[in-house]
Amino acid sequence: MSQKAANAVPIFDVDNFDAGVDITEVAEDTYQCTSFANCTAFDTAEGLVMVDTGLAALSEHMAEALRAHTDSPVHTVIYTHGHVDHAYGLEPFLVDGQAPPTVIANEAMADRFDRYAQTKQYNEVINGRQFSADPEAADSHDLMDEGMFEWPEHPPTTWYSDDLTVTVGDTTFELHHARGETDDATWLYCPDRDVLCSGDLVTASAPNAGNPQKVQRYPWDWADALREMAALDPATLLPGHGQPAVDDPEAIERRLLGCADYLDTVVDRTLEALNDGAPPHVDIVRDIDLPEPEEPWLQSEYDCGEFIARNVIRYYGGWWTGRPSELKPARRDALAAEIADLVGDAETLATRAEALIEEGEGRLACHLADYALEAAPEDEAVQTAVANVYEERAAAAEDMMSANIFASAVLYANEGRSFR
Template sequence: MDENPASQWTSAAQQAPQDAKFFWTGGPVEVAADTWFASLGSGVTAFATRGGLVLVDTGARLFAGGIADRIRTRTDLPVHTAIYTHGHIDHAFGLESFLVEGQGAPQVVAQERMAERFARYERSPRHNATVNSRQFGGREDDPTFQGEELRFGFPTYEPTRSYQHSLELDVGGTAFELHACRGETDDHTWIYCPERRVLCTGDLIIWGVPNAGNPQKAQRYPWDWAAGLRAMAETGAASLCPGHGGPVVNDPRLVRRILQDTAAFLEEVVERTLAVLEDGSPPHVDVVRRVELPRSEAPWLQPVYDEAEFIVRNVIRYYGGWWSGRPSELKPAPRADVAAELAALSGGPGRLLDRAVELAPRNMALACHLADYALEAAPDNPVIAEGVAALYTDRGARESSLMATNLYRSAAAGALSRLPSA
């Protein structure tokens, strides 16, 4: 993997500060003739054709209106076809905002597994709302993720046409090639328009370490993801429209490099993890510690959202099952019982917390283990709750990935929620 980032940028998005890549908001950027990209929360690509507008993704209900307003400064064509790259709510739930008055329902195309995803969402709405409250809000009850606009379930416009492996579409004489690729999800599609040399990757590219290890979400597939990226690199695409962040415009060398670098990163994580698993299948925590994580200076491979350690854990989950490998954890005692026993052995929950605070400057990970046990042994003690919250607030501030930052912030908020005034 090439360790040196590209020195020349070819679009306004690429001139943004490094930490703004994943969160880039802007557009419409003309990525090819009659083709525009805009992003607010996630990206949407609009292709004007003689048959009408083709949209790749439609944003979330919460943000789709803002994206549509941007796109509509360039075209007033009715939407002929919407292609969902995958079924996440920030990509497949905002189509109604793009429709023009009086137009009929558009064709909606997606990979065939998307229906199963929406059915899962319908069965676990409260769970999903809590998970996303933690991940994006840094607390378990963020009201933004409890409301209708970010509700999981079936989108207003469900797919009307599905495919399994690949599909060729023609809309008004413009061809679109759709390819299934398990990656962040099992229902993912990437799209290439050969006439305009525009590649739409969905979340297979997000201007950061790939979201292949999300701690709270379903299985990811980094090996298939890497193969898909290498197939994309062979298209000869000149412009790249990602799931998050800004586009690459008319720079085929940079497009190819981003795709190949990201593929190599994922391949290295997978191969290094399997090598340790093959060395006697040690307990999972030991596998994680023994894997040498790949690193890159490239701006498209920074841990701003997900991170390599989490990808290792996802590889282990796929190949190694749910058991950690520790015999005591096969059928473990209740955590509260373990916490009470450790507190008794150490002189009480307060002593556990004191030791955690003492350890924090030199070993924050170990300190947090002790803090957890202190809180679980004395869940109603406000002094311990405040101390634990302070530790997790500090730990969250030290992290680079949004996932780790917000999960630690959520832990701090959860500890404080035990206080009488909370």
């Protein structure tokens, strides 16, 4: 798959992800390095305390910009979670001859790094699909660095469980574990400077609590953590992605509590639907009245409410969809061939799929398109029709994940194969 996928959404086209670098002194001797993923540098009497280290592909630029403000060595590093854009970019921040820094993380991060190593090839495919719509683009994509699905070059040296207080020089840092987008998340409060570092528990768009290709997320615990943060009434909020919020405690409280309310609403309405007779899971999602917030920092640019609901169902409802035929299903290609025979041929299915997408029935069109391609993967007319369906679906998608997964389906269709 070498061609660029039609309607693919580059990650830098999403509002809260930016390839540029900006350094802001948000409090005395406290610098927010804003870029694709943010990091924070607290300058103390003993050296810098870094919260995250950014994406390796951009951290050299971040470090260079930061050094215009401080030449202090890095004393301590705190990883808010183990994602590649937060825990793999430390090296450029280190100064020549300095002692190795203390690196602190929640103990669950070790299992994350082990899991990455065990599923390296799988992660390359799904991240290529998620970020560029090309499952084979991982090695060449500018966000996908060699070694990203292994332990980082500078792994944690100090592990903590629930809470940890650290003092460096004259500055105290209070670390708290939470489950949200990840199970190894840390959020941090510096009471001496009234600064809250949320990691990816706060970004600039709707919480990434769904993500169809990734492991379990925890929106209920996420909401609890946001309320704990709000109770601190901080003067400065430094999110994992997006611009810092400074010197407006009321606005920060609205943002933290508004995000918590959004997550709680999705969870509560999903559980209510799940408890209503245990219907098939796909029907639950379609029937949930998902919130439609107006706030810019709760828009479905990257993830979406429907995916969050599915993650709730996965946690509470298991992997079975609830349909008897899908408990021990037939092979998809056998089912597709049978359906194609019933309607005449695969091209009839594909033609109907194209008609449905024109009628605005995108969800239904994709089912027929999949069956058509799986029944006759080498039929060029079918390939073209299916590619057309998914081009339209990608173009209409509001969130980046959906757009790029649909766009990757175009590449598969043009090659005469499905997601198998």
